[in-house]
Amino acid sequence: MxxxxxxxxxxxxxxxxxxxxxxxxxxxxxxxxxxxxxxxxxxxxxxxxxxxxxxxxxxxxxxxxxxxxxxxxxxxxxxxxxxxxxxxxxxxxxxxxxxxxxxxxxxxxxxxxxxxxxxxxxxxxxxxxxxxxxxxxxxxxxxxxxxxxxxxxxxxxxxxxxxxxxxxxxxxxxxxxxxxxxxxxxxxxxxxxxxxxxxxxxxxxxxxxxxxxxxxxxxxxxxxxxxxxxxxxxxxxxxxxxxxxxAPAEGGVVIVYDTMWGSTKMMAEAIASGVDAAGVPYKIFHLPVSDRNDVIEEIMRAGAVAIGSATINRGVLPAIAPLLDELVGLRVAGKKALAFGSDGWGGGAVKVINEYLDKAGMQRISEGVAMRWRPDEAARKALQEIGRQLAESIE
Ligand SMILES: Cc1cc2nc3c(=O)[nH]c(=O)nc-3n(C[C@H](O)[C@H](O)[C@H](O)COP(=O)(O)O)c2cc1C
Ligand SMILES: [Fe+2]
Ligand SMILES: [Fe+2]
Incomplete structure (x- = not known):
């Protein structure tokens, strides 16, 4: 050399x-x-x-x-x-x-x-x-x-x-x-x-x-x-x-999720459409096909983050867990945050995500959005509104 x-x-x-x-x-x-x-x-x-x-x-x-x-x-x-x-x-x-x-x-x-x-x-x-x-x-x-x-x-x-x-x-x-x-x-x-x-x-x-x-x-x-x-x-x-x-936040919303049958993806897209309507840039990452470290970098630069997972066995999908762990380890404090996800009966994923967001010191804008099965038109409208609120929560 x-x-x-x-x-x-x-x-x-x-x-x-x-x-x-x-x-x-x-x-x-x-x-x-x-x-x-x-x-x-x-x-x-x-x-x-x-x-x-x-x-x-x-x-x-x-x-x-x-x-x-x-x-x-x-x-x-x-x-x-x-x-x-x-x-x-x-x-x-x-x-x-x-x-x-x-x-x-x-x-x-x-x-x-x-x-x-x-x-x-x-x-x-x-x-x-x-x-x-x-x-x-x-x-x-x-x-x-x-x-x-x-x-x-x-x-x-x-x-x-x-x-x-x-x-x-x-x-x-x-x-x-x-x-x-x-x-x-x-x-x-x-x-x-x-x-x-x-x-x-x-x-x-x-x-x-x-x-x-x-x-x-x-x-x-x-x-x-x-x-x-x-x-x-x-x-x-x-x-x-x-x-x-x-001042790590440079604005924008990062939406990161995992899904089994597509309902949580529909939720992610409805939230994104609300963010878009607020005139704030956003990026969506389907975590299992994304690089976790690249997503973390995007989250660091973002003003707000929405994390979604379908419920499996009362918790989050396995691809989501390491991201949540890492956000706590990296102490990604101060960012606006929202948990969301689809479930079929008792749910659980949104609760788990909320716990991690709290441990990381993020500022949740709400209790999150857990929806049963596939969101219908009215549910998607409601998610758009939540997306808008998330975008507008960025200072
Ligand atoms: C293997 C498996 C385990 C599940 N476990 C739960 C559960 O513990 N609690 C619950 O509410 N729903 C459970 N569900 C239902 C899913 O959360 C539900 O189908 C949800 O709409 C899937 O969202 P998705 O389309 O984003 O994958 C389970 C589904 C599968 C396939
Ligand atoms: Fe080194
Ligand atoms: Fe080193």
Whole structure:
């Protein structure tokens, strides 16, 4: 693989993974693959900022060897101990026996608990510095962005921020920089990444952005641990994070449902027609044929969401359950919401959906709409009215 110089004596030595279609087990779809970014800094001391996922450790070492003998590495900076970035540490250490590991206190604990390496950990805190000779690394702890151990590394002299997972995208591409790729495609992946990984920590993201802004550090380049690096327009991703972390709703209604025999689909369409009549844009997703993570991203950007399921065995259809779970886990609070669904006798799905909407902290506009069997003309009219109310509930 080609290494890339990103500034004098600073190199991208990461690995592009064109193949991966799922991340975090099978919980996150990655339609466009991903990259594991690692950075090599040559100075009087040689530092490696982050490594890569274990199965591609050899590729990282190959890349490093194109520039320097790995035995020369003095410092491994571990911004985050998750294996997609730390998995190759044992391989690098085997080739770099004098290397010392720099990480947060939690980073040291987590690395030890995962690798049981008894390594030479150097614990750093916010504003601690590590001189490499001409260059200085400054560390900024970033707890819960997105693990308790996370930190950012800042190269003072070059004004380069290496924030690990923050600002990342699961996006394999031939271009390494924002000016070498399709910006819309890149931002689509950045948005999906934020929605599915960082949403629960939005208040911390907002706080961290303010903290970094208040420091007044110039930021010429942002080099995250996944996807492309921002050199042409780092402001683009900073502004997007600002927006996503403070006011995620951009309007519109997302209607997501599952059905066995089509009645709940009729309900979804009647609700949509009411939203449409209110002049508000909407999208409908039949969940089993949609990608759950893409739908979650749509929900994050929406002002209101309607979730529907036919009742099966007194509960929701199996495709709906993981979405409900995830909305609670991601704490999608504050959004207007409506449950709906068709049933045959006792019902149950709407009640289950309501419970999850409440747990997620969403603002239900009503007790929801449970309808027996197939909605007739009058029922569809009533649903249109409810759709209009949902659309108009968006502030
Ligand atoms: C396997 C199965 C289990 C069902 N379980 C329930 C149930 O526990 N309670 C209920 O009210 N209706 C139950 N129903 C009836 C459906 O909820 C009803 O047919 C509904 O109109 C289906 O909506 P759909 O056309 O959107 O699939 C069940 C239907 C099937 C096929
Ligand atoms: Fe991570
Ligand atoms: Fe990661």
């Amino acid at each position: 080609n290494v890339r110089q990103i500034a004098p004596n600073i190199y991208w030595v990461g690995v592009i993974d064109w193949d991966t279609r799922y991340f975090h087990g099978h919980s996150l779809s990655t339609h466009r693959g991903t990259t594991y970014n690692a950075y090599l800094i040559l100075d009087e001391k040689v530092a490696l900022v982050d490594t890569v996922y274990t199965p591609v450790a050899d590729k990282l070492l190959e890349n490093i060897r194109q520039i320097v003998d790995p035995a020369q590495i003095d410092y491994i900076i571990c911004n985050h101990s998750e294996v997609d970035h730390s998995g190759a540490i044992p391989h690098v250490l085997a080739a770099a026996p004098k290397a010392q590991i720099y990480c947060t206190q939690k980073g040291a604990e987590f690395l030890e608990a995962q690798f049981h390496g008894g390594w030479d950990y150097h614990v750093v805190k916010t504003f601690d510095e590590l001189s490499l000779g001409k260059r200085t690394l400054t560390f900024l702890e970033a707890p819960m962005l997105h693990w308790p151990d996370s930190m950012f590394t800042y190269i003072k002299e070059d004004a380069i921020l290496m924030p690990n997972d923050a600002f990342g995208q699961h996006y394999a591409s031939s271009g390494r920089f924002d000016d070498e790729v399709d910006v819309d495609e890149m931002m689509e992946e950045a948005s999906k990444y934020y929605a599915n990984i960082l949403t629960p920590f939005s208040s911390l993201v907002a706080k961290k952005l303010k903290e970094v802004a208040d420091l007044g550090l110039p930021i010429k380049m942002i080099c995250p641990s996944h996807g492309v690096m921002f050199r042409q327009n780092p402001g683009l991703i900073l502004e997007a994070y600002q927006r996503w972390s403070t």
